[in-house]
Amino acid sequence: MQHVSPVREPLVTGGKTYHDVTQDVCRQVEAAPNIRWMAALSVALLLLGVFFYSVYRTLWYGIGEWGLNKTVGWAWDITNFVWWVGIGHAGTLISAVLLLFRQKWRTSINRAAEAMTIFAVICAAMFPVLHMGRPWLAFWVFPFQNTFGSLWVNFNSPLLWDVFAISTYFSVSLVFWYTGLVPDFATIRDRAKGPIAKVAYSLLSFGWKGSAKHWSRYETVSLILAGVSTPLVLSVHTIVSMDFATSVVPGWHTTIFPPYFVAGAIFSGFAMVLTLMLITRVVFKLEDYITIEHIALMNKIMMITGSIVGVAYITEFFIAWYSQVEFEQYAFINRATGPYWWAYWSMMTCNVITPQLVWIRRVRYSIPLTFVLSIIVNIGMWFERFVIIVTSLHRDYLPSSWVMFSPSIIDIGIYVGTIGLFFTLFLLFAKFFPVINMAEVKSVLKYTVDNGPTYTGQDPHHHTPQPATTHGVPASASVNYDKHD
C-alpha cells in the first residue's frame, strides 16, 4: 500500500467496495447482451462484410481495384496501416510505461486500452499483407530456411524491419494483455453458472487459484513484460517511420520522423482510447471507474503529444527551408499550397490547433467536447499519414510523372471494413471479457473507499450502484481476490 495524498482526486468514485467492482465488471459478461450492444455489433458486422467483399475484390482481381497508380504506389493502404499502428500505441503506453511510472490511474483503462492495441495492430497488419501484389507469398518476408536456392531476405529494407517490429509488438502486447486477464477470467469462472461458460473461462484462466505464489508471479511477469514493452512503444513507430525516413522521396527523407511518429502515435492512440472509453463507460455503466479525472488526464497527454507533433510539422518546414534542397522545399510548399492543400490544412487544424483547446479546463473536463476532440484528432492523424504518403509521392522528382491520386470504392471499403473488424473484435471483447482489470482496480480501491464517500463527483445525477451491504471491506489487503462472489 502506498501513501497517497488526501488532496488527490479519488480514482474510483461512488464508494465502491471490492464486491461492487466484481459485480459491476462481471455484470456485462454474465448478463444477456443488451440491445445497444446488439445494434452496435450488427453495424460492425455489416462493415466487416464490406471488408470481406473489398478484400475479395482485391485478392481476386488485383491491386488495380484500388486507386493507386504508377507514381503513387502507396496511398490509403499504408495510410491506414500507419494509422492503425499508431492507434495501437496507447495500450502499451498505458499498461507498460504508466505501470513503470506507478501511475495508478491507469488501472481502470489499461485493459480496454490493451485490447484496443491488439485489435488495432490486427487491423494494421491487414494492410502490409493486402497491399502486396501477391499476398499469398507474404511469408517470403520471413527469413526461413528454404529450397529456393540461396534466397534470403533483405536486411537493408525497412519493410523487413517492420515485419519484426510489428510481430514483436503484437506478440508482446498479446501476452501482456492476456497475463492481466488471467485473474479476472478466474473470477468469472468462479461465478459462472452455465456449463459452457464454466469450461470456457476455466480454459482461459489457466487454472488460476489466486494463491500468493500466483500473485507473486503475476506481479513479476507484469513488471518484466512492462519492461519489455516500454522500448517497443518507442521502437515500433520508429521503425514504421523508417519506411519513409530511409527513402529518397522528398518529404519522406527526414531524420525527425522517428520521434515525430512516436509522438503522433501516442497522440492518436490516446484519442482512440478516449473515443472508446467514453462510449464504453456509458454503455456499460462504468462511470465510477472511468471517471472524469481519467478523461482529463488523457486529455493532457493528448495535448502534450499533439504539441510535439505540431512542433515536428513546423520543424520539417524549417529544415526544408534551411537545407536549401530544391526538391525538399518544393515538397513542403506543395504540401501546404499544392492540389492537396485541403488535406494538409485539415491535418494542421485537427492535430495542432484543436488539442490546444485542452488548455482550457472546461474543455478538459467536458465529456461531449472531449469526445468530439478525440474524433477530430483521429481524423487529423489519418490525414497526417495521407499527407505524408500521398502528397510526397504524387509530385516527387520528375514533373513528367506527377499525378493525382483518388481512392477507389474498394480503397474506401477496405478502410471502413477494418473499422468494422476493429469494432467487431472490440464489441466481442467488451461482452465476453472483463473490460476493466478488476484485480488491479481493487488495488486502488482502498484509498478510494477511505475517501470515496465524501466525493460526489462532477455530476450528482450519476447513477451510483447500490453499495453492497453484506460484505465488509477488507481492511488492509492491497490486492485481494474476491473468491466468494
Added chain:
Amino acid sequence: MQESPKYWKGIEELENSPEFVKNALAEFADFMPVKESHGSADATVAPRRDFLKLMGFGLAAATLASCETPIRKAIPYLNKPEEVDPGIANFYASTFFNGQDYNSILVKTREGRPIKFEGNPESPVTRGGLSARAQAVVLSLYDGGRLQHFAKKGAKIDKDQLDQEVRNALAGAGRVAIVSPTIISPSTKKVIAEFGARFAGTEHVMYDVDSASGLLRANGGVLPAYDFSKADVIVSFGADFLGTWLSPVEYARQYITNRKVSREKQTMSRHFQFESNMSLTGSNADVRVPLKPSEMGEAILAVYNSVVGGATSTDKRLQTAISELTRAGARGLVVSGSNDPAIQTLVTAINQRLGSAAVDVANPSMVRQGDDARMARLLTDIRNGQVGAVIFYHANPVFDHPMGADLAAALKAGKVRTTISLNDRLDETGELCTYAAPDHHFLESWNDYEPKRGSLSLAQPVITPLFATRQAQDSLLTWAGSPTTYYNYLRNQWKGVLGGDFNKAWDKAVHDGVAAGTASPAPVAQVGAALDVNGAINAIKSAPKPTGIELVIYEKVGIGNGSNLFANNPWLQELPDPVTKATWGNYVTVPRAYAAEQKWEQGDVVKVTANGKSVELPVLIQPGQAKGTVGIALGYGRVRAGKVGNELGENVLPLATMRNDAIIYSNAVQITPTGAKSPIAQTQTHHTIMDRKQVVQEATLKQYIKDPKEVTEYEKISTPEGLEKPNKVSLWQDYEYKNHHWGMAIDLNSCIGCGSCVIGCQAENNVAVVGKQEVINRREMHWMRIDRYYSSASHKSDFEAKGKLDTYAAMEDPSENPQVIFQPMLCQHCNHAPCETVCPVLATTHSSEGLNQMTYNRCVGTRYCANNCPYKVRRFNWFSYYSNEKFETVNGHMFTDLGRMVLNPEVTVRARGVMEKCSFCVQRIQLGKLEAKKQKRRPQDGEIVSACAQSCPTQAIVFGDMRDPNSRVSQILRREDGERAFHVLDSINTQPNITYLTKIRNTESSEFNA
C-alpha cells in the same frame, strides 16, 4: 542341330520348386497381410511398417494418377526446316510501306513467327532507323480482325467461284477503276498495267490520306527528294517532316546529322518552323512561330518576295528567317506541308532561286503519288453511275477521303455494279463491296519497292499465310488471266534491273532487302520551266481569309493516316503522342487563351462544324497552338477497323475542303460547347520542368561555342573539404565490375521525341497494353517513355520579385508558345539504386555487369521500389493483363493463340502483382555474349544493342560496354565529360549507368519563349 542356350531368371526357376510354379502362375504376388507382429514369431504376417509403406505408396500412386497432365500443343518438327533452330532467332530483310512512310526492315522471327522489326542498316534511305508505326505493324499480322477468307457480301465464298464471278463481272463492266493509296512497287504497277491491258477502260487512281498532290503538281508531277543534312537553314511552313510528312524516318536521320554537336563540330543547322498546331517538328525547331493556315500563304509570299525581289518583311521573326535563308543560299531549304498547289509553287520557286542543294528532283521521292483531282473526278463519276467496276486495293476512301460519305451512299445505292475489295479486312469500304479478296499481310508477301528513284528494296514472306487470303497482285493477275504467280512475275521484272548473274544478285537483294538501281522511268525534266509563279501569287492573294476559328487537320505520330494496320493496333493506339502525350483517340487542340476565354477545361466536349458536318470531341489545351486555330488529328473515328480501333474519336476528314483541285487540310469552323465531358487519356499531365536543372539541361549554341564546359550545371554538395561532386560522399560501397559494365548515353540534342523506341521496347519486352481507362488511371506499362517538357515564362529567378509560392504556381503553366524538350526516360540502372535497398525480399538486385535486375518470381509486390525510384520508371502489374477479361480487347494479343505468336519467347509475360521495368534488354545482352563466346572472342561494340537504341532513327541512344574504352558509349562519355554529359538527379547520388547529353539549341536567348 545346336541347342539354344537357356537362361534362368533366378535360382528358383532352375530348381523349379512347386512353390515357384505356384507363384509364377499368379499374376500378382500374395496380398500383403496386415497384422501387428511385434513380439510374434509369425514371419508371414507383415509388420505395421510395411502396411504404412504400402498405404503411402497407394496414396501417392492414386494422387499422381488423378493429376491431369495439361495438354499443350507443342508439335516438334517432323522435318526441321533448314534455317530454323528452335530457340534461335532468324532475321529476314523486308520492307514496309502502306502509303505513308517507307521503312526498310529486318524481321526477327522465332520458329517461323515474326516477332519484331528492326531497322535495316543497309538501307540508304532509312539507314537502320524505324518509325514507331512501322515497328508496330508486326502486331497487325496477328490481328484477328483481318478477313480470314474470301467473301461475297460478307459471307464466305470459295476462291475459285469468286474468281469466276469477278472475271465475268469485269468482262462486261466497261470502265474499271482501281483505287489505291500511293503504290511505290514498280512490279505491282506493272501488274496493274497488265490488268488494264486485259480489261480495256481500266484506270488506276491513287490518292493519299495525307495528300501531297499540291507538291506534286508544283514540281511537274514529281515529288522532290529532300536531304535535310544539306540544309543549314531550314524554314518549314507547317511541314511535320520529323513526324509524319512524306518520309520522316529518312528526314529525321538527315536532319540530326546536321544538328549533332561536339567540341570538333560546333555548328548546327538553324530550323524555323511556322505552323498552327504544335507538331513534333515544331517542337524541335529553334524558332517556332505560330501562324494561322490562312496566313501561311502570305508568309511564304513574303519569303518569295524577299528571296527573289529583295523586299523585307515587317514581321521580325519572318524577316530573321528570310535573311538567314538568303545568307545560306544553296544551304537553305524551304518546305511546306500545305497541299495547296499555289503555295507549293512558291516554295519550289524559292528553293530554285536559292539553288537549294537539299532538293533533288532528278532522283525524286516516290512516296506520294496521289492525285486529288483525279480521285475527286472518279468519285463524282461513281456517284453519277459512270463506273462499272471498282477495285479497292488497300484503299478505304469511305473512311479516309473527305468525300467518303458520298462514296458510301453511291456504293449503297448500287451505282457501281461490281465492287471488289482487296483490303485486309471488311473495313468501312470493304463492307460495302460485293466481293472481298483479302490481301496477305506484307509479311506473307513478295513485293518490291522504290521509295526513291535509284533505291530499290524487296519484301519477302517470312511466314506461311495465316489465313485463306491471297496476295492482291496474284488476285489481279488471276483475274487478268495471267498464268504466272506474282513471285515469278516479280523475279522477271527484276531481271531487267539487276545486272550480272541474276540468281546471285537476286539472292543478295533478297538477303539485303535493298538494291541499287531503278525500275522507273526517268522523270521529265521540268526545272523552272512550268512554274506559274504569278498564277500562284494571285491564287494566294485571292485565297479566302476566314475571320473566325480555323481548323487544322493533322496526323498524329502514332496513328498516322489511320489505315487498317495502324488503327486496329493497340501498341500504336497507346503510344503517347509525342507532343500532347495523349493516347486512345483524337481531340481538339485549342490555344490556352481561347480556352480560358470560352471557359473550357481540358476534356470538355465541343462541337466543331464546317461544310455542314460536325464532330464532337474533347478539348485539349495545347500550348503553342496558333491563335485563332484549333487542331484535330485525322485517322480516328473508325467504325470497321476492328475491336481495338473502333469507336475511338471522330473522323475529321469530312471537315476538310477542296481548293485548286487539292484537298486543303484546313477550314473555317464554328465551335460550340456541348456541356458533355470526356476525359483524355494522357500519360503525362504536368507539362513544365519547374526549372529543375537536375532533371533536364539545355543551352544555346552560342553558349556552347563560347565554352563547352559552361553549358551544363553540375550540382555540388558541401563537404568539410568544400564543394564536391555528389558521388564523393557515399554510405555505400561501390560495385566492382570485372567483365562488362553496360551503359547508355542519350543525346538530348539528337532525340526528336518520335516514340520509335517506345514501340521497339514494347515489342521486344512483351509490354502489356492497358487501354484508355487504365491510362486515365495513370497505369500505362511502358518501360521506355519520352518525357516532354514545355518551357514556362516563369523561372526560379522570379523568386525574389514574385515570391516563391506565386512563382511555383506560375511555373506550372507553360508559355503561350513554349520551347519543348524531350527526354527519353527508362530505368537508369543506378549503381546505388534506391529500389534495391528497400525490397524486403531481394527481388531487385544489382548484377555483376551493372544492371539493375528485376526477379519477377521473387517479387511479392510491395511497390516500395517504385515509390523510392526517383525516376518513376517502375511499372506494377495492377491486373492480370493476359487473362483479366477487362483487357481482352486492348491486350488481345496476349489472350489468343494467334496473338501470342507475337510475344518474344525470351521475355516472361509478367504475372499480376509483380513489378517490372527496363532490363537493358538483358536477353539481347546474353545473346550477344553467347555468340561471342561461341567464337571465343569478346563481344564487339555495336553487336549488343538494346531495342530502343536499335530503333532510334537519329541514333540519340547509344548503348554499350563502359568498360571497353573503345566502345562508342565510352568515347562519348570521355569526350563529353564535364561538358554536356550529366546524370539526371545527380545530387541524390544514385550514380546511374545512363548519361544524358545536354540539349543545345541554335537559338538566341532572346528567342526563348518568343
